[in-house]
Amino acid sequence: GAVVSQHPSWVICKSGTSVKIECRSLDFQATTMFWYRQFPKQSLMLMATSNEGSKATYEQGVEKDKFLINHASLTLSTLTVTSAHPEDSSFYICSVLAGANSYEQYFGPGTRLTVT
């Protein structure tokens, strides 16, 4: 399967600052990427679907102005948490859809965000 990386693997930031998380597909051209959020001992919650060259589609309840997603190339999608607050502390995971007619997703290792 595709190799998907995320950077950074963990980050600590202060309230009010913005943090950018990168998701890279290292050996696969990713037309569609997904961003998930995972709280401790809870399921992965889909935040948004990111399509290369177009605006992301956000799930209900996810603030698009707070969680900015940019998918400018077939190998890179970024999630920027703007004006972060402690309640944004979470584990953020990206995935890559294996193909237009595929159901399989390849997942990155995740990024642990802590907002102090």
Add this chain to the structure above:
Amino acid sequence: GDSVTQMEGPVTLSEEAFLTINCTYTATGYPSLFWYVQYPGEGLQLLLKATKADDKGSNKGFEATYRKETTSFHLEKGSVQVSDSAVYFCALLSGSARQLTFGSGTQLTVLP
């Protein structure tokens, strides 16, 4: 809406013990069902899948059978190893959607 309920952990077993992690689902239509595994520090990996009723997915000694009558997809392994220690997620994909619905995950620890 779609939902997945899986057995809460953590589960701790001795090496060579039998493993069952229960998973039940609610979905419209006939979803595809998956088990993902997340090893420490790594991303989720697809462990096995089943796309229609009565299908059995299997990989690395793990098995799960798609039971439409009980809306279940329980994960089993006859003899676990220390290297199986990980978090296991049950998930479903319904209709033409590309969006997975995940269970809450079950932490498995296998002791030598």
